[in-house]
Amino acid sequence: MTPLDPPKKLTRKDFVSDQEVRWCPGCGDYAIVAAIQRTLPTLGVRRENTVFISGIGCSSRFPYYMNTYGFHTIHGRAPALATGVKLANPELDVWVITGDGDGLSIGGNHFLHLLRRNVNLQIILFNNRIYGLTKGQYSPTSLIGKKTPSTPLGSIDSPVTPAAFALGSGARFVSRAIDIDAKNMTKVLTRAHEFQGTGLVEVFQNCPVFNDGAFTHFTERATATETQLHLEHGKPMIFGKARDHGLRLRPGSLEIEVVKIGENGITEGDLLVHDETNRAQAFLLAGLEPPHFPVALGVLYAAPAEPFEQSVLDQNRQAVTSRGQGDIDALLRRGHTWTVGED
Amino acid sequence: MDTFAASQSAERESLESVVIRFAGDSGDGMQLTGSQFTQSTALMGNDLATFPDFPAEIRAPAGTTFGVSGFQIHFASRDIMTPGDAPDVLVAMNPAALKVNLNDLKRGGMVVVNTGAFTAGNLKKAGYTVDPLEDGSLDPYRVLKLDISKLTLASVEEFELGTKEALRSKNMWTLGLMMWMFDRDRAETVAWLEKKFAKKPEIAKANIAALNAGHAYGETAEMPQGIGCYTVPKAELGHGTYRNITGNEATSWGLIAGAKLADLQLVLGSYPITPASTILHTLANLKEFGVVTFQAEDEIAAVCAAIGASYAGSLGITSTSGPGVALKGEAIGLAVATELPLVIVDVQRGGPSTGLPTKTEQSDLLQAVFGRNGDCPLAVLAAQTPGDCFYAAIEAVRLAVKYMTPVMLLTDGALANGAEPWKIPSLSDFEPFPPTFRTDPEGFHPFVRDPQTLARAWAKPGTPNLEHRIGGLEKHYDSGNISYDPDNHHKMTKTRAAKIAGIADDIAEQAIDQGDATGDLLVVGWGSTYGAISQAVSACRRDGLSVSHAHIRYLSPFPKNLGDLLRGFTKVLVPEMNNGQLVKVLRADFLVDAEGLNKIAGQPFKVAEIEAAIRSHLSPSDTQASE
Numbered sequence: 001m002t003p004l005d006p007p008k009k010l011t012r013k014d015f016v017s018d019q020e021v022r023w024c025p026g027c028g029d030y031a032i033v034a035a036i037q038r039t040l041p042t043l044g045v046r047r048e049n050t051v052f053i054s055g056i057g058c059s060s061r062f063p064y065y066m067n068t069y070g071f072h073t074i075h076g077r078a079p080a081l082a083t084g085v086k087l088a089n090p091e092l093d094v095w096v097i098t099g100d101g102d103g104l105s106i107g108g109n110h111f112l113h114l115l116r117r118n119v120n121l122q123i124i125l126f127n128n129r130i131y132g133l134t135k136g137q138y139s140p141t142s143l144i145g146k147k148t149p150s151t152p153l154g155s156i157d158s159p160v161t162p163a164a165f166a167l168g169s170g171a172r173f174v175s176r177a178i179d180i181d182a183k184n185m186t187k188v189l190t191r192a193h194e195f196q197g198t199g200l201v202e203v204f205q206n207c208p209v210f211n212d213g214a215f216t217h218f219t220e221r222a223t224a225t226e227t228q229l230h231l232e233h234g235k236p237m238i239f240g241k242a243r244d245h246g247l248r249l250r251p252g253s254l255e256i257e258v259v260k261i262g263e264n265g266i267t268e269g270d271l272l273v274h275d276e277t278n279r280a281q282a283f284l285l286a287g288l289e290p291p292h293f294p295v296a297l298g299v300l301y302a303a304p305a306e307p308f309e310q311s312v313l314d315q316n317r318q319a320v321t322s323r324g325q326g327d328i329d330a331l332l333r334r335g336h337t338w339t340v341g342e343d
Numbered sequence: 344m345d346t347f348a349a350s351q352s353a354e355r356e357s358l359e360s361v362v363i364r365f366a367g368d369s370g371d372g373m374q375l376t377g378s379q380f381t382q383s384t385a386l387m388g389n390d391l392a393t394f395p396d397f398p399a400e401i402r403a404p405a406g407t408t409f410g411v412s413g414f415q416i417h418f419a420s421r422d423i424m425t426p427g428d429a430p431d432v433l434v435a436m437n438p439a440a441l442k443v444n445l446n447d448l449k450r451g452g453m454v455v456v457n458t459g460a461f462t463a464g465n466l467k468k469a470g471y472t473v474d475p476l477e478d479g480s481l482d483p484y485r486v487l488k489l490d491i492s493k494l495t496l497a498s499v500e501e502f503e504l505g506t507k508e509a510l511r512s513k514n515m516w517t518l519g520l521m522m523w524m525f526d527r528d529r530a531e532t533v534a535w536l537e538k539k540f541a542k543k544p545e546i547a548k549a550n551i552a553a554l555n556a557g558h559a560y561g562e563t564a565e566m567p568q569g570i571g572c573y574t575v576p577k578a579e580l581g582h583g584t585y586r587n588i589t590g591n592e593a594t595s596w597g598l599i600a601g602a603k604l605a606d607l608q609l610v611l612g613s614y615p616i617t618p619a620s621t622i623l624h625t626l627a628n629l630k631e632f633g634v635v636t637f638q639a640e641d642e643i644a645a646v647c648a649a650i651g652a653s654y655a656g657s658l659g660i661t662s663t664s665g666p667g668v669a670l671k672g673e674a675i676g677l678a679v680a681t682e683l684p685l686v687i688v689d690v691q692r693g694g695p696s697t698g699l700p701t702k703t704e705q706s707d708l709l710q711a712v713f714g715r716n717g718d719c720p721l722a723v724l725a726a727q728t729p730g731d732c733f734y735a736a737i738e739a740v741r742l743a744v745k746y747m748t749p750v751m752l753l754t755d756g757a758l759a760n761g762a763e764p765w766k767i768p769s770l771s772d773f774e775p776f777p778p779t780f781r782t783d784p785e786g787f788h789p790f791v792r793d794p795q796t797l798a799r800a801w802a803k804p805g806t807p808n809l810e811h812r813i814g815g816l817e818k819h820y821d822s823g824n825i826s827y828d829p830d831n832h833h834k835m836t837k838t839r840a841a842k843i844a845g846i847a848d849d850i851a852e853q854a855i856d857q858g859d860a861t862g863d864l865l866v867v868g869w870g871s872t873y874g875a876i877s878q879a880v881s882a883c884r885r886d887g888l889s890v891s892h893a894h895i896r897y898l899s900p901f902p903k904n905l906g907d908l909l910r911g912f913t914k915v916l917v918p919e920m921n922n923g924q925l926v927k928v929l930r931a932d933f934l935v936d937a938e939g940l941n942k943i944a945g946q947p948f949k950v951a952e953i954e955a956a957i958r959s960h961l962s963p964s965d966t967q968a969s970e
Contacts, residue, residue: 017812019812046807047807047810048808048809048810051804053651063812063814064812064814064825066812068810069810069812070811071813071814072814072815073677073814074676074677077647079644080643080644080645080647081651082651083637083639083644084610084637084648084650084651084652084655084659085652085654087610087635087637087651087652087657088610088635088651088652088653088654088655089655089803089804091805092805109640109641109644110644110647312637316631316633318630319631320630320631320633323631325631326599328599328600328632328770329769332586333584333586335586336385336386336587338386338586339583339585341581
């Protein structure tokens with residue numbers, strides 16, 4: 001096959017590597033790898049152009065299980081490495097795999113700068129609110145009071161909300177999914193892939209060994225309709241088993257409140273309509289948490305801008321246009337020179 | 344150490360060599376003055392070497408000793424290699440500059456002082472209780488006292504600038520005077536001022552007027568006893584076209600040339616750090632060469648982006664100084680483990696920690712060779728003169744690409760900012776070295792090796808049917824898959840070491856730079872000490888001493904013959920601007936009784952310091968003392 005041939009129709013199996021998966025039984029990571037392997041064939045991508053880049057942690061073993069190019073790098077630095085890959089070859093389709101410890105603790109700095117630069121790639125943040133690979137210490141997304149080997153009396157530092165951090169960093173695509181909800185995960189993965197810029201997907205992922213049930217209060221299928229708000233651009237924010245609850249701005253404030261349609265004269269027309277290009281609204285949605293609110297899922301924010309590496313290449317092209325293609329011999333002789341003898 | 348004598352004739356006296364140090368406040372423009380004098384001197388055809396020495400503070404409080412900025416130039420009608428041990432001429436723009444630099448001036452040397460800055464306040468700030476212009480402390484020198492401030496104000500009067508603005512031209516007035524004194528041409532400086540102040544023509548004119556006024560002052564004023572005018576004839580340089588070049592320029596251009604010879608796109612990931620930043624600046628301004636520069640969020644991201652670029656099939660490079668190398672250590676280990684090409688430029692400065700950011704040192708050698716977790720070998724080279732940085736950079740690229748390995752290129756602050764006339768090579772003088780990217784899936788795995796070089800295959804993403812995974816975990820020798828097998832780890836560690844050791848087959852044997860291949864004393868240096876050692880050995884050999892000089896470019900691996908060469912001498916002396924690093928490695932690797940000569944002052948060696956050490960090692964009294 002040459003790069004000019006049309007891609008042959010690929011299936012999930014084409015993206016499965018020959019390496020034995022070594023996550024714990026029941027780990028949410030299995031569902032995520034399966035969702036990505038199922039999604040890739042629908043995106044029309046080529047295996048040889050696809051690169052998975054990870055840091056360190058349970059989730060970062062991910063590239064070994066993909067039959068694509070992959071780079072398992074060092075703790076926290078995958079965003080920086082991926083930026084270099086895109087600068088060298090913007091045509092590559094790059095997926096960064098990270099976790100709450102890798103991406104938000106040791107790699108928090110790179111996470112911030114990747115997002116604000118808007119490098120054209122996808123970054124999947126596996127958030128399980130715990131350190132798995134190092135055996136169960138609390139992470140930057142662990143809730144206050146979390147008892148772990150390093151916090152026997154309970155953790156005392158306030159957790160970070162990844163979506164809010166991302167928005168604050170200048171991210172231009174912020175989305176969320178749940179590990180066991182393959183259908184909706186596929187949707188956001190597809191959207192993130194379409195997005196020209198850094199597409200962040202935070203996946204709430206269960207760690208059955210060190211933090212089992214961290215998200216069951218909103219991921220349980222039985223109560224999901226009450227605890228989850230699936231965002232759709234241009235649609236009112238409605239949830240509930242009977243589709244009779246909604247979100248609106250509390251009159252006279254910049255706060256969201258839950259209202260019941262039909263009560264106190266509330267109609268569907270009073271509800272907030274999701275506008276994924278509205279950054280202020282995305283901030284409000286990122287902060288909603290049970291039990292008072294549903295968790296906002298899907299695409300919270302999507303505001304395209306020119307990807308970083310395109311701007312870099314544009315500057316390089318402009319330099320060639322204005323100065324001509326660089327000539328090294330001319331460069332060495334630029335400025336003052338003098339000749340001794342007959343040169 | 345004699346300085347030139349006074350000349351009173353109307354004729355210019357011809358001198359073989361002169362060392363001038365310009366010194367003033369960091370806001371006085373001494374670096375510009377020095378570099379303009381240098382440019383003019385280069386065009387006059389003299390050989391030269393410079394040493395800019397400035398404080399870490401951008402604008403230290405005016406008038407203080409710690410805010411003094413200096414620029415030393417050594418120029419001659421013969422071949423020279425160092426910026427000179429001691430100045431013949433000191434230009435002191437204020438009391439602090441005089442206080443800091445006077446001790447270095449040769450006895451009988453000339454001192455030009457701006458008396459306009461010798462106010463009670465400035466004297467106090469410099470720590471003088473008595474005015475040194477009055478108390479006889481300048482008696483051993485030839486002194487030219489001028490109120491340069493006042494003369495400058497008069498020269499730019501017609502431009503009606505404010506006093507503060509007008510006084511900024513006093514460096515140009517001074518430069519004009521020195522150009523008169525040493526017969527330099529002003530045309531280049533005039534052109535430079537017109538270009539620099541193209542948008543402020545009044546400022547350009549004022550500076551040019553000051554420059555011309557300083558020159559005219561020399562021509563017309565009667566100079567005091569002991570002050571004359573001089574000329575330094577052209578040096579006998581080899582045939583060719585020359586330019587003036589600083590080390591960081593040469594490094595930048597060498598990296599571009601290396602990328603071109605490798606037919607690879609250069610991707611530089613860098614983070615600003617003194618004294619390496621100008622490499623980033625230079626390359627960022629050469630985008631028409633297809634160079635991609637990325638100012639990363641930190642040192643770690645800078646090297647990681649470079650590694651990512653190499654993984655994707657470009658040439659990843661990162662430029663930094665010692666503290667940056669410390670931060671990059673883990674990522675460099677990743678490049679060693681994944682066997683990707685990478686060039687790390689370490690422009691060394693005084694350490695540990697933040698140390699002396701603007702001062703030079705050679706104290707990162709052990710960090711370069713050993714400073715990572717695990718058994719983590721890579722190639723290390725050092726450049727020895729500003730112009731040599733060009734060649735060393737090309738060699739670093741060649742080795743990185745051929746051996747699929749990180750290569751550390753060591754330069755230092757003295758090379759980075761120092762300048763010398765440089766015979767310009769042509770790109771066609773170099774043999775291209777493009778890598779072969781793997782495309783054949785037959786028998787492929789990511790760690791399949793070239794049997795000769797042991798380099799692994801470079802299969803870049805985008806290549807069909809070579810999809811593979813690499814990472815920092817140990818991988819199996821025969822498949823590249825993750826492996827925790829004990830014997831495999833032993834084998835992989837040995838293989839990584841053998842690959843780097845094998846580079847010794849691909850590099851020149853260690854040469855004796857000067858002197859016989861055997862003898863009483865071998866002086867072994869590396870890096871920017873080249874000029875000082877060379878001149879010291881040369882002086883001692885003229886006196887009949889049995890001393891030779893070898894200068895090591897390849898510090899890891901060493902040239903194959905180095906051990907035999909060391910053993911050909913009774914004694915080995917290793918001058919280094921550190922507390923003894925190369926000497927430690929030489930002793931460990933070759934079991935030779937090498938001795939160190941260490942200068943850890945943030946300043947280059949003086950020729951005289953090395954000469955004295957050579958003489959003391961070769962004198963009979965020393966032999967007795969050591970027995």
